[in-house]
Amino acid sequence: MDPKKENTNEEENVEKYFDEENYSTLVVGPEKFTTPKKMLIEDVVGILRSKELSTRDEALKLLKEQNAQQVLIDAIEDDDYTASRHLLVAACWESGLDFSKYIAVFLELAGDRDLMVSLEAITVLEQIENFESKAIIEEAAKILSAYISKKHPNAELMKDIVIRWGEIAEEM
Numbered sequence: 001m002d003p004k005k006e007n008t009n010e011e012e013n014v015e016k017y018f019d020e021e022n023y024s025t026l027v028v029g030p031e032k033f034t035t036p037k038k039m040l041i042e043d044v045v046g047i048l049r050s051k052e053l054s055t056r057d058e059a060l061k062l063l064k065e066q067n068a069q070q071v072l073i074d075a076i077e078d079d080d081y082t083a084s085r086h087l088l089v090a091a092c093w094e095s096g097l098d099f100s101k102y103i104a105v106f107l108e109l110a111g112d113r114d115l116m117v118s119l120e121a122i123t124v125l126e127q128i129e130n131f132e133s134k135a136i137i138e139e140a141a142k143i144l145s146a147y148i149s150k151k152h153p154n155a156e157l158m159k160d161i162v163i164r165w166g167e168i169a170e171e172m
Contacts, residue, residue, distance in 0.1 A: 041071065041081070044075060045075060045084050045087070045088065047059040048084065048088065048090075048091055049084065059091075060094050063091065063095045063097065067097065069097050069098075069102065072088055072092055072097075073105060075088050076089060076092075076105065076109070085109075085114070085117050086116035086117045089106075089121050089124060090123070092106075092124045093120070098128075099124055099127070099128065100128045100130045100131065103136070107140055107143045107144065110143075110144060110152075110154070110158065111143075111146075111152060115153055115154065118154045119154060122158060125140075125144075125161055126164075131172075137166075137169045138169060141161075141162045141166065141169075144161060148162070
């Protein structure tokens with residue numbers, strides 16, 4: 001066998017090892033072991049922290065083009081990124097992606113003690129236009145109403161959503 005051809009085949013097949021559904025791959029870096037998914041999240045967080053607007057805008061555009069809702073949700077739910085959670089949640093609405101499938105995540109974040117996280121989650125909830133059913137709207141409104149009754153600092157913003165959702169539910 002020609003060694004050059006053998007190397008070429010190995011290089012072409014390397015990508016399969018980064019398929020997280022079929023392989024468990026760890027990437028060894030200078031500081032720690034990490035997964036390709038974790039590396040992607042770290043890259044996204046780094047870009048979102050960037051002060052350079054054009055870089056940030058390009059990242060948001062790329063997230064939208066790739067329908068990267070799950071990447072953002074994974075990052076938001078990862079405790080390693082708590083300090084950047086407000087940026088990640090903001091990226092959800094800034095990207096223009098549809099997060100209606102993840103309404104439960106944003107309902108929980110709306111009640112967060114970190115008021116920036118709460119505010120950004122409320123903004124995502126305001127953007128949701130597609131509801132699977134009237135029951136989902138009603139349940140979501142109950143959750144926000146509970147935060148309102150507990151006098152969450154962002155309660156006034158939540159009231160507006162509850163009113164809007166009530167109108168949407170009536171039309172269904």
